[in-house]
Amino acid sequence: MQITFDEAVRFFVAVTASSSCYVCKADKWEIPFHAENNKLCFLIPVGARQGGVGAHNLNLECTSCGLIRTHRAETMREWLDANPLEGGGEIESV
Numbered sequence: 001m002q003i004t005f006d007e008a009v010r011f012f013v014a015v016t017a018s019s020s021c022y023v024c025k026a027d028k029w030e031i032p033f034h035a036e037n038n039k040l041c042f043l044i045p046v047g048a049r050q051g052g053v054g055a056h057n058l059n060l061e062c063t064s065c066g067l068i069r070t071h072r073a074e075t076m077r078e079w080l081d082a083n084p085l086e087g088g089g090e091i092e093s094v
């Protein structure tokens with residue numbers, strides 16, 4: 001299970017564009033990098049199983065108050081696979 005940093009940005013821009021922190025109302029979230037490969041997001045195996053495969057979480061952190069917001073990585077992967085990047089172009093980071 002892998003999600004690249006660019007894929008995560010694409011997902012959050014397209015699906016959760018106007019999601020400000022529900023505690024402090026800031027709108028900047030930090031996506032955690034994988035320690036060994038900074039092109040990948042750091043995903044946390046949660047031990048639970050969905051459809052026979054282990055589930056993973058991606059935690060976003062509010063850069064203002066530190067609130068942790070958790071997304072199921074498999075759900076992000078499904079969306080990314082169903083909505084491939086047209087033309088393989090780059091998108092601007094947030």
Ligand SMILES: [Zn+2]
Nearest residue numbers: 021024062065
């Ligand atoms: Zn916050």
